[in-house]
Amino acid sequence: MMDHKVSLVKCGDYEFERLKHSIDKSLSLLGGIKRYIRKGSKVLIKPNLLSARKPEENVTTHPLFVKAVIAIAREAGGIVFLGDSPSGLVNDSKLKKIHGVTGMEEVCRQTQTRIISFEEDLISYENKSGRVYRNFTMSGKLRDFDVIISLPKMKTHNFTLLTGAIKNNYGFIPGLRKAELHIIMKSSELFSEMLLDVVQTIKPSLIITDAVVSMEGAGGPDSGNSCNTGLIISGTNAGAVDFIMARIMGYNDPLKVPTNKAAVKRGVLTPEKIEVLGERLEDVIVKDFKRISSISFDRIPGFLKDWAKHILSPKPVIVYSTCTKCGSCVEICPVKTIIREEDNTPVIEYNKCIRCFCCKETCPSSAINIRRMWLLKLLRIGK
Ligand code: SF4
Ligand code: SF4
Structure with a gap:
């Protein structure tokens, strides 16, 4: 090493x-x-x-x-x-x-x-x-x-x-x-x-x-x-x-x-x-390589950090028009925050989501996108 x-x-x-x-x-x-x-x-x-x-x-x-x-x-x-x-x-x-x-x-x-x-x-x-x-x-x-x-x-x-x-x-x-x-x-x-x-x-x-x-x-x-x-x-x-x-x-x-x-x-x-x-x-160096922005919460006061992280962090969003209801995301979610409705439609309950994106990596149909908050850009904390 x-x-x-x-x-x-x-x-x-x-x-x-x-x-x-x-x-x-x-x-x-x-x-x-x-x-x-x-x-x-x-x-x-x-x-x-x-x-x-x-x-x-x-x-x-x-x-x-x-x-x-x-x-x-x-x-x-x-x-x-x-x-x-x-x-x-x-x-x-x-x-x-x-x-x-x-x-x-x-x-x-x-x-x-x-x-x-x-x-x-x-x-x-x-x-x-x-x-x-x-x-x-x-x-x-x-x-x-x-x-x-x-x-x-x-x-x-x-x-x-x-x-x-x-x-x-x-x-x-x-x-x-x-x-x-x-x-x-x-x-x-x-x-x-x-x-x-x-x-x-x-x-x-x-x-x-x-x-x-x-x-x-x-x-x-x-x-x-x-x-x-x-x-x-x-x-x-x-x-x-x-x-x-x-x-x-x-x-x-x-x-x-x-x-x-x-x-x-x-x-x-x-x-x-x-x-x-x-x-x-x-x-x-690939000059126009599309990177993922890092997110720094350093400029947010300590008592607001957890709230800000939860609200502002990118989150997984299911694209239902592509979802085949296979259930792989439900299976992989480490905190079990994707539930299945009666007809097997997966639904993410965001309150427990830890933003690990295992669901996105696992989805065989690429039916999970990442949504980034417009507020991040507004607050200029995405770099
Ligand atoms: S990002 Fe992680 S915690 Fe959130 S729903 Fe997907 S697998 Fe579950
Ligand atoms: S893994 Fe993808 S296709 Fe399967 S249920 Fe979840 S979102 Fe739908």
């Missing part, structure tokens, strides 16, 4: 040979894949498989990106496996559907890579240096790996502003336990601290970010717009990778991103120590 090198390599599309060459180049800048994988190393590849969405929707790590990393890891002598725990309730049929739609099943079939489930053999992992969470229940299979390679997708995120190297580790937490953690970690600050506790427990060896086509705009991480960012962002320090990612997205102050701020606060990220290799950062 303490190495601050971040490599930036351009790659304009998902043509396999070009991808493999570019990923190889990004790893060479970090010392080469053999620095991480030896002959016989057991390697786990962890893409972002949020939900059952097609590769061209850019919600999940692109299957050819995953295939290229599998090829590189195998050429280095690794014995490669793939796994992730998506959003919501996870069972075998849901996992199968997600692997099929996202293209992972086909890639794993072609490369004869075994997919493992993070929902089985659950054990408790202790992390004595955890700040907010010192025990995580996760699959015991994770202990079997010599090397974990995290493959985040660069996207905007309604709760943490961006999802990248730090947030990708949330997928190590099985199924609905992710939603349970949302109940405890209500604010994005606490949630970010918890994510860093997961990072420090799992300690991925390498992060290779699929920023070839990213997701921008207020709909992230599941229904934003695709944006050709043409990059591979690699490193070993999740905080350093995300700090640079925030700069590429156009944040002048990457510490507005709560996960970055939390990484600095606990001393695992020192921005001045970041060394960018490959492309020059200033040459790859």
Whole structure:
């Protein structure tokens, strides 16, 4: 976690040979894949498989990106496996559907890579240096790996502003336990601290970010717009990778991103120590990237803060013309504040809503939007 090198390599599309060459180049800048994988190393590849969405929707790590990393890891002598725990309730049929739609099943079939489930053999992992969470229940299979390679997708995120190297580790937490953690970690600050506790427990060896086509705009991480960012962002320090990612997205102050701020606060990220290799950062900043504004309540008096947060925070809104009444949002809501009417129509009772946006991430029909208050702009507290 303490190495601050971040490599930036351009790659304009998902043509396999070009991808493999570019990923190889990004790893060479970090010392080469053999620095991480030896002959016989057991390697786990962890893409972002949020939900059952097609590769061209850019919600999940692109299957050819995953295939290229599998090829590189195998050429280095690794014995490669793939796994992730998506959003919501996870069972075998849901996992199968997600692997099929996202293209992972086909890639794993072609490369004869075994997919493992993070929902089985659950054990408790202790992390004595955890700040907010010192025990995580996760699959015991994770202990079997010599090397974990995290493959985040660069996207905007309604709760943490961006999802990248730090947030990708949330997928190590099985199924609905992710939603349970949302109940405890209500604010994005606490949630970010918890994510860093997961990072420090799992300690991925390498992060290779699929920023070839990213997701921008207020709909992230599941229904934003695709944006050709043409990059591979690699490193070993999740905080350093995300700090640079925030700069590429156009944040002048990457510490507005709560996960970055939390990484600095606990001393695992020192921005001045970041060394960018490959492309020059200033040459790859996406000038018109549509970010999600951070919200600061610092200018609101203390006694009004809770009220203001509740009233002014962006909130999930169900688009009934698109809703299929499948009930996934009702199932996932960690505080059970989405109720079902007699005809199964979901209704959000906002008084208990903690604005975690799990419902939005889980909705298979993109029938949940985020509504931002016009008052935020009026009060100029959205930055
Ligand atoms: S309604 Fe949606 S945003 Fe609100 S708590 Fe439930 S899952 Fe989270
Ligand atoms: S998950 Fe989406 S489609 Fe399903 S009930 Fe909720 S809003 Fe409707």
